[in-house]
Amino acid sequence: MIQSHIVKKQRLLLIIFSILTLVTAIAAITLGPASIDPSRIFPALFGNGTFKEEFVLFSIRLPRIIITFLAGAALALSGSILQGITRNDLADPGIIGINAGAGTSIAIFFLFVPVEAGSFVYVMPIVGLVGALVTAFLIYLFAYDKKTGMQPVRLVLTGVGFSLALSGVMIVLTSSADRNKVDFIAKWLAGNIWGSDWPFVIALLPWLLILVPFALFKANKLNALGLSESVAIGIGVSVERERIILLVTAVALAASAVSVTGGIAFIGLMAPHIAKSLIGPRSQLFLPIALLLGGWLLLLSDTIGRNISNAGIIPAGLVVSVIGAPYFIYLLLRK
Structure with missing residues (x-):
């Protein structure tokens, strides 16, 4: 049973972040x-x-505002799930290599597979999902131990290793590719919001309409997985089954987001932590706040990136990294 004053606090926070999102959206419209x-x-x-x-x-x-907000919300929810199922505060789809897996598959598809321009937008999330799922499976496989189960620290280290390796693969792929295609991939890697038209909204929205309610429905399971494995099993949770289901959900959320926004890191790290610090670790309470907070953070970063320099647009991914890298170091030192 959630106490009434905590529910009131959650509603107040949701109102505050909704107002911040609206104000930032107005600024995004009026600036530039x-x-x-x-x-x-x-x-x-x-x-x-x-x-x-x-x-x-x-x-x-x-369309750019809607895409940016939806992608930020998806990345925040993905990070929240990953942190819950791994019991690791440093888990994030960008840090542990899931975004890199999606990006590599998108780069291979973009460089070598001929596809009609009209269908390219809708195929991208599926291609990104396939690459992210393969990467997540390999990371999980290397982080799993038969005796002790999935090792959270090993998962983060393995994910970082995969991320670096896949970045090397991207460099090799683009070294001999057509210049125009290389420019697109370079902008994707930097986190440039490249999908800023209504077809991209239509391509992204169905994924979130299915995955966000499903993730919120699984909030109780996520709470249980945040406990020790023996306790979760003791209260009747099928740990490995629920962990795999939620992992696939997190991967799909991240892949659908980065397929239209590019390689965005740290949103999935910061938003869940800030939400938990404001309302507590219970999933039913912090997940909706993390969703709004992630969307607002990416929208704010994109608005700053578009207007901070006269020389051109600074990719939102770089702005997020400037904010997120010190936060990651702080968490690393604290934990």
Whole structure:
């Protein structure tokens, strides 16, 4: 039974982060070379703006804002699940190699498989999922011990090793590829939000409509997996089965997000930690906050990256890394 004052605190935090997201979205619309005056946003939103205002809003700004928020939320939820099933505070889809696996498969597909432009958007999440699943399986295999089960520290170290190895594979793949294709992959690796049109929203949204409710439904199982393995088994949880189901869910969330945003790290690390520090470690309480927080962090990073320099857009992934790397070091030293 969750105490009423904690539920009230959760609702207050959800309202606060919703307001922060709305304010950041307005800033994303009003800042930059193609921008709209704040007083003209709502008239344009309801069809009473000029052609320029409606074009900027609906064709440039709004799809990018939605994609960025959805991808950040997906990465935050993926990181929350990974931290729960591994009982490791340093687990993150970018750090432990899942994003690298998705990126490598996307690079191979993009370089060597001919595909129609219209279907490319919808195939990318599936290709990323296949690569991420293969990578996650190999990482899990190397981190598993027959006597002691899955080793959390070994999982992180193995994931870092896979991430570095797959980055080397990407360099080899792009060394002799066409320049235009190399530019795309380089931007993907840097975490540039490359999918910023409505088809990408349509490609990403169905994954989240299925996976987010499923992950929230599994919150009790995630709580149990956060306990010691013997306790989880004692209360009737099929540990390996639930761990694999949730691992696949986390991998699918991360793969669907990075397939349209590029290689974004640290969102899945920071958002769950901040949410837990605000509301506690119970999954039913912190997961919804982590979702909103992850979406807001990536939206804020993209908005900063687009407007901080006159020389051009700084990829959101680099902005997140500037914030996330010190946070990762702090957690590493603390734990």
